[in-house]
Amino acid sequence: MNTRLGTTLIVTIGALVAVSGCADVADRPSSSPTADQSEPTTRPPTVPSDPGTAPDVDAEQVARLWGVSYDYAALESPTALADYAETELVIAGRVLDFQPGPIYFAETLDHPEAAPQMVMSVQVDTVVKGDAAPGDTVYVVNDVTEPLEAYSKGLPTGTHVGLYLEDAPVENDNMVIGDEGAGRPAGEQLWIAGPQGFIVADGENDGVVFPYDHDVAPQAEFDEQLPPTEER
């Protein structure tokens, strides 16, 4: 562990809340799901503009939900991960909902649902890096291996998350994408997070969960998982 970070990055959720206090969903209708009037009978969930305190989650359950096992080489610190060129957006925010996403599959396979995806929408509270603003909604694609209801139950609307995001995959020689625009409003960017880049807060003082690593860290502080900024 980077002990320097551990001792210097003690920034409270409260501070995070304070610097993002300008977040106002109602003021950003173009990117907020609350502004999507195209399907009034299925309005997406909303969250208050004030992030408030992080709700508790069933950490062990969340750690088991993401049925993907990544073999990866780690970067040394949150700063190193944020500074990496491919990391285009780093945010803290709150889960809105989960929707069926595109389907990724290798071209020659005869099982076109080889890799069904879901899209997790997250309302931005704090931007550490990248082109986003508090109140925006970001859409993060994940392999889906359980019914969507399981994810919605494990990470209910309002759950605090940290995300280091890269551009989501696009079609290439190895992969065809079906229903490419699924899971988000037309034209919205789709992102992907790596195993170090998806952090779930379990309440204010109960630690964090790294879903892709199936790892619960009850002693960890949520804010320590994000790099410092001048504002934070």
Added chain:
Amino acid sequence: MAPWRRAFAVAGGALVLLMGLVVASGPAAADDYARLCSDGNQTTGCAPDNDLHIWCFGGQFSGEDLRASMRWAINNMANNTVMRESQAGNCASDTDVRWQEVDSLPVGVQGVYVCTDEVGPGHPRQCAAADARIDTSEIQRVGNDSDFVGSDGNMEPGELDLNRDRVTCHELGHSLGFQHHHRPYYEPPDAHDKDCMYSDWAEPDSGLWRRYNDHHRDHIRDFINDPSRFDGEV
């Protein structure tokens, strides 16, 4: 696991280890075989559905090196565990391991295993079909960049081949129910820890990175010989 997370992971791991020592009663249970399938809600590292692994190449491959590494991993499994293998001409929805090359994984992610067909209601959960996706470009990225833990950023001859084999061995290991090998978090791996289920970059200092360790081999042997011995064990 990210280094900045290792200190608290040690504390949590110590608790898990202590609990494991208390409750473990089955064969080769010092770590948790197919542990992540324990509540029926996880599809990673599930036990195989039988002792015959049918496998295939799916999609396009950028060259022969990765396919050769995948064949090596299959042979390594067949030669060093109780599992048998058979190549399928075409991938199907019930093929046990569908090898794929991808170039779309997140930074530093060299491979990924996803079970797409869990079977059985009990523990350990079993997997009837899975994808093992390898990202050669990320393997090369990590080897050439000392920002990643374990990499000196300067690939020596054979280092790329070693890590390609370690990754194919690793993903195939998940299809046998093996978990990541993370012990101890806070120290460099010693000889005992060097096997292909260890994550992070492998410098070419020994041939151990291409193996499954004795403990993992015992797990799959015991499971295949008598799956009922594992019922309820976590």
